[in-house]
Amino acid sequence: xxxxxxxxxxxxxxxxxxxxxxxxxxxxxxxxxxxxxxxxxxxxxxxxxxxxxxxxxxxxxxxxxxxxxxxxxxxxxxxxxxxxxxxxxxxxxxxxxxxxxxxxxxxxxxxxxxxxxxxxxxxxxxxxxxxxxxxxxxxxxxxxxxxxxxxxxxxxxxxxxxxxxxxxxxxxxxxxxxxxxxxxxxxxxxxxxxxxxxxxxxxxxxxxxxxxxxxxxxxxxxxxxxxxxxxxxxxxxxxxxxxxxxxxxxxxxxxxxxxxxxxxxxxxxxxxxxxxxx
Amino acid sequence: xxxxxxxxxxxxxxxxxxxxxxxxxxxxxxxxxxxxxxxxxxxxxxxxxxxxxxxxxxxxxxxxxxxxxxxxxxxxxxxxxxxxxxxxxxxxxxxxxxxxxxxxxxxxxxxxxxxxxxxxxxxxxxxxxxxxxxxxxxxxxxxxxxxxxxxxxxxxxxxxxxxxxxxxxxxxxxxxxxxxxxxxxxxxxxxxxxxxxxxxxxxxxxxxxxxxxxxxxxxxxxxxxxxxxxxxxxxxxxxxxxxxxxxxxxxxxxxxxxxxxxxxxxxxxxxxxxxxxxxxxxxxxxxxxxxxxxxxxxxxxxxxxxxxxxxxxxxxxxxxxxxxxxxxxxxxxxxxxxxxxxxxxxxxxxxxxxxxxxxxxxxxxxxxxxxxxxxxxxxxxxxxxxxxxxxxxxxxxxxxxxxxxxxxxxxxxxxxxxxxxxxxxxxxxxxxxxxxxxxxxxxxxxxxxxxxxxxxxxxxxxxxxxxxxxxxxxxxxxxxxxxxxxxxxxxxxxxxxxxxxxxxxxxxxxxxxxxxxxxxxxxxxxxxxxxxxxxxxx
Numbered sequence: 001x002x003x004x005x006x007x008x009x010x011x012x013x014x015x016x017x018x019x020x021x022x023x024x025x026x027x028x029x030x031x032x033x034x035x036x037x038x039x040x041x042x043x044x045x046x047x048x049x050x051x052x053x054x055x056x057x058x059x060x061x062x063x064x065x066x067x068x069x070x071x072x073x074x075x076x077x078x079x080x081x082x083x084x085x086x087x088x089x090x091x092x093x094x095x096x097x098x099x100x101x102x103x104x105x106x107x108x109x110x111x112x113x114x115x116x117x118x119x120x121x122x123x124x125x126x127x128x129x130x131x132x133x134x135x136x137x138x139x140x141x142x143x144x145x146x147x148x149x150x151x152x153x154x155x156x157x158x159x160x161x162x163x164x165x166x167x168x169x170x171x172x173x174x175x176x177x178x179x180x181x182x183x184x185x186x187x188x189x190x191x192x193x194x195x196x197x198x199x200x201x202x203x204x205x206x207x208x209x210x211x212x213x214x215x216x217x218x219x220x221x222x223x224x225x226x227x228x229x230x231x232x233x234x235x236x237x238x239x240x241x242x243x244x245x246x247x248x249x250x251x252x253x254x255x256x257x258x259x260x261x262x263x264x265x266x267x268x269x270x271x272x273x274x275x276x277x278x
Numbered sequence: 279x280x281x282x283x284x285x286x287x288x289x290x291x292x293x294x295x296x297x298x299x300x301x302x303x304x305x306x307x308x309x310x311x312x313x314x315x316x317x318x319x320x321x322x323x324x325x326x327x328x329x330x331x332x333x334x335x336x337x338x339x340x341x342x343x344x345x346x347x348x349x350x351x352x353x354x355x356x357x358x359x360x361x362x363x364x365x366x367x368x369x370x371x372x373x374x375x376x377x378x379x380x381x382x383x384x385x386x387x388x389x390x391x392x393x394x395x396x397x398x399x400x401x402x403x404x405x406x407x408x409x410x411x412x413x414x415x416x417x418x419x420x421x422x423x424x425x426x427x428x429x430x431x432x433x434x435x436x437x438x439x440x441x442x443x444x445x446x447x448x449x450x451x452x453x454x455x456x457x458x459x460x461x462x463x464x465x466x467x468x469x470x471x472x473x474x475x476x477x478x479x480x481x482x483x484x485x486x487x488x489x490x491x492x493x494x495x496x497x498x499x500x501x502x503x504x505x506x507x508x509x510x511x512x513x514x515x516x517x518x519x520x521x522x523x524x525x526x527x528x529x530x531x532x533x534x535x536x537x538x539x540x541x542x543x544x545x546x547x548x549x550x551x552x553x554x555x556x557x558x559x560x561x562x563x564x565x566x567x568x569x570x571x572x573x574x575x576x577x578x579x580x581x582x583x584x585x586x587x588x589x590x591x592x593x594x595x596x597x598x599x600x601x602x603x604x605x606x607x608x609x610x611x612x613x614x615x616x617x618x619x620x621x622x623x624x625x626x627x628x629x630x631x632x633x634x635x636x637x638x639x640x641x642x643x644x645x646x647x648x649x650x651x652x653x654x655x656x657x658x659x660x661x662x663x664x665x666x667x668x669x670x671x672x673x674x675x676x677x678x679x680x681x682x683x684x685x686x687x688x689x690x691x692x693x694x695x696x697x698x699x700x701x702x703x704x705x706x707x708x709x710x711x712x713x714x715x716x717x718x719x720x721x722x723x724x725x726x727x728x729x730x731x732x733x734x735x736x737x738x739x740x741x742x743x744x745x746x747x748x749x750x751x752x753x754x755x756x757x758x759x760x761x762x763x764x765x766x767x768x769x770x771x772x773x774x775x776x777x778x779x780x781x782x783x784x785x786x787x788x789x790x791x792x793x794x795x796x797x798x799x800x801x802x803x804x805x806x807x808x809x810x811x812x813x814x815x816x
Contacts, residue, residue, distance in 0.1 A: 171715065190657055
């Protein structure tokens with residue numbers, strides 16, 4: 001059975017994939033459907049959804065089109081969520097793997113280094129980093145990645161510590177496999193499940209972190225994001241619910257979709273589950 | 279019978295759809311009477327525990343009774359509501375579990391755990407409960423019961439924990455005691471003591487005991503009557519001595535024959551001694567890293583161990599848990615580094631090698647692991663798992679995979695199984711895969727660490743036969759580590775008995791079995807369950 005067929009057997013994963021594709025399509029189609037800048041004021045402010053034709057989701061506090069903001073924001077939010085998570089994984093997984101596999105002094109050194117990042121409050125560190133590097137999409141992605149890799153390292157380390165003394169790992173050592181092979185081929189595949197779950201949640205956190213930064217005025221001034229929209233609408237939530245509701249739903253759906261896809265991937269990669277469903 | 283306590287009639291338990299068979303138990307019928315020990319025997323998956331679970335109302339999810347009844351003093355347990363069932367549990371039916379390590383709450387003192395049983399049924403006040411707990415601990419023969427009552431489970435040994443479990447089960451003076459493999463996790467000498475205790479308590483209290491086990495040796499020790507089960511059906515039921523001496527059903531016969539016999543193998547041809555492995559004064563101490571406020575702890579695992587293993591010879595290392603036998607095996611394959619001493623394989627000191635030099639020499643000594651479920655990577659196809667060794671040693675991938683297929687043929691699984699994942703195999707099959715993996719590097723010496731302990735007797739016999747067969751074909755030498763003297767007797771040329779990290783006695787299998795020199799060896803031999811029975815039969 002092909003990989004996709006196995007993946008598709010998980011109904012939830014398929015739905016998640018469809019939602020994700022829809023959101024990506026939104027991001028791609030935004031410039032064609034709403035060629036004007038989402039920052040432009042186009043109507044009077046505080047228009048409720050469906051009040052005026054052509055503004056199905058209403059307008060915000062400054063009279064900007066919410067639908068346009070939502071579609072243009074999809075690109076930035078997805079980009080920030082996915083790229084910063086990937087960067088965090090690239091830093092966290094090897095660090096955790098090496099610390100967990102070798103143990104002893106290596107472990108001590110790497111974990112003290114990790115704790116150095118963990119002792120500074122995430123958000124404060126992110127603010128400082130963005131402020132130093134000047135707000136832009138790149139600096140925001142980097143800042144989010146730098147504050148979110150320590151939990152990955154911790155998780156991977158714990159998994160490696162519990163797996164490194166399994167009999168099959170010892171057997172691999174006995175037949176003369178080198179440390180790198182053992183880490184990559186024997187242990188890492190067996191730590192995938194928790195990593196996938198954590199990663200899909202990290203995407204959500206990254207999107208929210210970006211929104212918090214935007215709220216403080218540290219977002220990229222040139223791009224509209226869901227986080228910025230929610231941040232800006234927080235103060236008027238009682239008068240204009242739709243301003244935070246729609247971007248909020250968008251974030252929720254994205255996160256849900258990623259979680260479902262993550263779970264589906266995990267199932268499809270797990271030989272045991274895959275065969276059982278057959 | 280008038281004094282029947284428990285009567286199982288036509289019990290049929292359905293398994294959920296998609297299981298490997300449709301019924302966990304099919305038309306099972308047997309009685310347990312007052313004052314007898316009924317042994318339910320079978321291999322794993324025979325459904326032997328299912329009836330007991332049904333009695334206790336502890337059936338696993340998805341398993342449900344479809345027919346029959348379980349009468350406890352005339353009352354059908356299958357029709358009881360949860361509340362009434364709970365009253366019966368503990369009060370009139372007690373149960374002992376297999377795993378004394380996990381069946382006790384690690385954060386509760388032994389006395390409190392026993393007192394909890396009274397509390398659950400609202401009996402006595404706090405002081406009386408403690409007194410009764412103490413009396414029970416005395417009854418089950420725990421050394422220093424006044425101390426034991428204040429002890430946490432981790433402060434007690436496996437055998438002592440099992441005694442606490444028994445005390446809990448007996449607390450409310452049940453008429454029926456169900457014991458589900460209560461001695462399987464224990465050392466032989468401890469097992470002998472616990473069996474003695476159960477037999478003794480059963481006589482004193484005139485209880486009915488339902489004893490579930492896979493071990494015919496234990497049956498011979500303890501049973502009044504025997505019920506042999508296979509694939510959910512009762513294949514033979516009768517008085518213990520009838521079943522043991524004169525089994526009617528073919529399956530029972532094969533089970534009894536599969537018990538590694540106590541009869542010592544004939545002396546094998548004397549060979550020119552050509553030492554392959556020489557172990558000289560090996561020492562290993564485990565130190566736990568001390569913290570700021572805790573001192574470091576030392577455990578001596580190997581203390582001045584020396585022996586030799588000749589080419590083509592099988593040497594058995596026998597000992598109870600904590601004797602250092604596994605550490606010795608792990609040092610020989612160099613998963614552990616000995617502190618000092620020499621490990622000479624054909625003159626090369628394996629003990630001193632490091633890094634790349636060690637990696638190159640590793641392939642000459644391979645290991646078959648104990649747990650067939652943990653020793654294979656769940657995400658690696660079996661063929662690749664076997665080929666990984668040769669690949670790591672420079673054999674081209676394609677050739678290595680082909681050899682893996684041949685090896686699978688050799689261990690009797692067929693080359694086609696190379697494409698499958700480990701979870702698709704049974705325990706015995708996985709152990710064959712483990713053996714194939716060990717053979718892939720064409721080693722000179724194979725260390726088998728409890729390689730058959732996790733398997734059913736009939737499978738055990740097959741694996742032992744396979745090892746013997748491969749040994750002849752490939753002129754291998756074997757270092758066979760086991761806690762089971764019966765197994766050692768069957769396969770070993772020479773036997774080394776270990777205790778507390780030291781070699782207590784070594785000699786040919788015959789010498790060790792027929793004229794043991796040391797008291798400890800005699801103690802071990804006497805503790806083998808069913809020994810008296812087999813000796814009488816021979």
